[in-house]
Amino acid sequence: MTEKIERKINQLKEKLNKWNNDYYVLNQPSVDDLEFDSTMKELIDLETQYPQFKTPDSPTQKVGGSVENIFTKHKHKYQMLSLANAFNFDDLEAFDTKIKKELEEKPYSYFVEPKIDGLSISLIYENGKLVKGVTRGDGIVGEDVTNNIFTIKSIPKTINNNDKYFEVRGEVYLSKKEFDKINAKKFENGEMLFANPRNAASGTLRQLDSEIVKKRNLDIWTYFLMNKEHIETHEESLKFLNDLGFQINPLSKHCQNINNVKEQIGYLNEIRDSLEYEIDGIVIKVNEFEYYDILGNTSKFPKWAIAYKFPAEIKETKLLDIFPTVGRTGRITYNAKLKPVKLAGSNVKAATLHNSYFIRDKDIRIGSTVKIKKAGDIIPEVLDSIKDTNYESLPIWTESNLCPSCQNKLERFEGEVDQYCVNIECPRKIIRSLEHFASRDAMNIEGLSIKIIEKLFANKYIVKISDIYKLTNFKNELIMLDKFGEKSVNNLLKSVERSKTNLFEKLIFGLGIRHIGKKTAYIIAKNFKNIDNIINANFEDLSKIRDVGPIVAKSIKDWFEIDQNINLINDLKSLNINMNFSGTDVIENNNITSKNFVITGTLSKPRNHFKDLLAKYGANISESVSKNTDYVLAGEEAGSKLEKAKKLNVKILSETELEKLIKEENND
Known part of the structure; x- marks a missing residue:
């Protein structure tokens, strides 16, 4: 019994720590106040009842925020x-x-x-x-x-x-x-x-x-x-x-x-x-x-x-329509079009309805009056339909069978409630997958926002991931596009070129395989060392790895059994994208891991020495200073990069200060 309680307490801690990080560090809250507060209260009650499981690092014992290393x-x-x-x-x-x-x-x-x-x-x-x-x-x-x-x-x-x-x-x-x-x-x-x-x-x-x-x-x-x-x-x-x-x-x-x-x-x-x-x-x-x-x-x-x-604010309004949208993995989300209503200080016209099971379970009908909630955070959500006299005369809602983007038949995987578009040529899936591939946690291609991707996709300059690395063939055409210019295009192409040497695990994460997050991508890269070993791995090889398991293993095998995905990998190989693990385990260092560094000026040792040192701690090395740069390592006679760093208030490090950053974390 006590083991079950301890396991439950640890699960609650893990949830709250993640939500705190999303809220205070990433500025991207992932749950509303109501769910956070009720989960915190559940943890407090359990720790009160079972004080032997209360630890100093519990979210109930510490302030929710944290300290980012971009500031002193x-x-x-x-x-x-x-x-x-x-x-x-x-x-x-x-x-x-x-x-x-x-x-x-x-x-x-x-x-x-x-x-x-x-x-x-x-x-x-x-x-x-x-x-x-x-x-x-x-x-x-x-x-x-x-x-x-x-x-x-x-x-x-x-x-x-x-x-x-x-x-x-x-x-x-x-x-x-x-x-x-x-x-x-x-x-x-x-x-x-x-x-x-x-x-x-x-x-x-x-x-x-x-x-x-x-x-x-x-x-x-x-x-x-x-x-x-x-x-x-x-x-x-x-x-x-x-x-x-x-x-x-x-x-x-x-x-x-x-x-x-x-x-x-x-x-x-x-x-x-x-x-x-x-x-x-x-x-x-x-x-x-x-x-x-x-x-x-x-x-x-x-x-x-x-x-x-304040309790979560709940308002009533008319449900005008229910429409599906498709994400990068093909998962279908249902959304509500609402008669505009003021809620938690903003004018709400749409809300999430999650999936078709939710709508059918609640028997939510188009034309009915619905209750919506927004507890000061997050996208509004529909809670329920009000079963008034008008409600019974409304038609029962039925789920979509076709993808809203490509009109292909939707499928449902065994044991899952969500519907999926499995068409790998679905336009919206492609756009969302391109956005994910270029994101900071994946290949970190600066200048390739969703709006830019949509424009390039519409003009057929990018229709699949590997096309990103062929944009240099259309440099003159890109410069002529609306709201583009030579400087923007040059910066984008430089960022694309730099991403070719990214860590292997970033590529795996960027491919957008279902159930593969950043941590799992690193585990896969570390265990298999290169892309060919992953392709040739059998189900047992994959599933026996700690933190992978059968569900993730099946997802990986399914992805690499699709011919078009193998063609993509071969295309990326021909474009010289790094597909090999660095061979050394990244040493976790909160001051350096996943931070963006630029090296400039004359240093006491060759620049590659410092690149290798930073890579050892999982840093990203960039050639140009931008608002996303976390640190500039500056030696003597540092020129324009140093000046730009000062203008953007980027933290500038000497060699001594870099050593101090490393030692400071290692001594904690």
């Missing part, structure tokens, strides 16, 4: 904690009961503030001058984003205070208007859209180019003063900060008791859609500072504060 690390003088959550008024009552018990009937009150959907930041002043801005990171160490902080107009750069060390904390955010403008521009450029204003704010503040940050008009609400020795209440501290020129949210309010807190929650929930910025809940703090030491904190949360999370 900064250790916080005072730990930046997260907040425990309340999901209903019963949770609030329980919080109030604990406060009352700990304070032994001492008089106390609360201060309530809107919970801004943004990024926490620490602002540090010395003798009245702003000297540093640091993200929360993992709560102990954050990222130094000072250059970007200086672009935010609402942050005072000097204050009338002469303390040698003065620290203020706030939430950097984007208004709904600015968020819509940024996403409209990204859509126009064929780039991935931000999921919500919080991720847009985070992605902006962690830009290497401060000019981009400046254009995006970030803003801030200040919410906490660390230098509070001579101030008695949180309310007074915010007034003090306001007098110094810091922005304090006008909807913040002092509440005498928990009932007043509930009233304010009700009011803010009513007006939240009309605000110019997103809020996803309410923060409640004990107002009196004298009680903070008595109440204390856990390793993750202060016990004198809690965040009330």
Whole structure:
């Protein structure tokens, strides 16, 4: 029994760690708040019941963020904690009961503030001058984003205070208007859209180019003063900060008791859609500072504060149509076309319906009124149809039998609920597979966005993966295409050429074989060493490898049994694409692995020495500096590449600093 519980706890930890990484590091949330919070609560309950399985590295014991190596690390003088959550008024009552018990009937009150959907930041002043801005990171160490902080107009750069060390904390955010403008521009450029204003704010503040940050008009609400020795209440501290020129949210309010807190929650929930910025809940703090030491904190949360999370917003609207789309693996996703409705601060016209089993199980019908949910994150989803008087007269929905792109018959694999288009010549599948092949985690071909791919595909310059490496034959024609130019084409062709020498595992991942992620691609490359060995491997050879197993083995065998895929491999071979494992295991190093390096200038050893060294730790080596460059290793007489790196605020390393990066990680 205990083994089963321990296994369940470990599974929950793995899920939450992945979701935290998606949210805080990648700025690409993969689940909505409701699912994340319920999973976290399940883990908390199990760890409470079985404390022998609670470990220091559990997501319940640490702040959710992490520190990216593109910025200088900064250790916080005072730990930046997260907040425990309340999901209903019963949770609030329980919080109030604990406060009352700990304070032994001492008089106390609360201060309530809107919970801004943004990024926490620490602002540090010395003798009245702003000297540093640091993200929360993992709560102990954050990222130094000072250059970007200086672009935010609402942050005072000097204050009338002469303390040698003065620290203020706030939430950097984007208004709904600015968020819509940024996403409209990204859509126009064929780039991935931000999921919500919080991720847009985070992605902006962690830009290497401060000019981009400046254009995006970030803003801030200040919410906490660390230098509070001579101030008695949180309310007074915010007034003090306001007098110094810091922005304090006008909807913040002092509440005498928990009932007043509930009233304010009700009011803010009513007006939240009309605000110019997103809020996803309410923060409640004990107002009196004298009680903070008595109440204390856990390793993750202060016990004198809690965040009330608004329940997932559910709206009703009319379902106008159901239509399928096809992804790169051929998997069919069903989508809802909706009568536009305002939901979680945005105008929603479409939502996901997952697969045909979901639609049939819920008996969702076109023309019915449906409930949709969007908990402040992710693509909206249809929950159910409302079975009203109109519903029974509507026709029962039936699944599509043909691919929406190529009209080939759809198939369903044994044991799976999803439908698939198995036509390897399906246009939409090809476009999506080309996008995947060129993506950063695969062959990392800069300049080959989905919009560019669609244009090249429409003009028949690329109709299969190997055509990417033949684009040089059409250089003059590409230059003449709309919105192309000689510089863009030259940069694209250089990136294509560089990708030929990529690590073998990147090619395997880029081929888009079902069930083959980055980790599995590396395992396959390491075990079989080259493409011919993979092609000739039998099912038993593949399935006996640890972390591969029968499902992945079958997927690999099926892929290589298709003649057109073998033709693709032969075509890529003739184009000199690397199809051999490097022969050495990559040494995992969080400072270097998967980071993009450019080497320039005269160094103490031949350049190939440093290329081999970086490859040993799994780095990507590029010949040109771009916004995607993580580090530039610069020697003497470094020229234009160094200047461009400075302009883009790319981290520049000396040989000594590179050695330090390697040793720092190895000593951890």
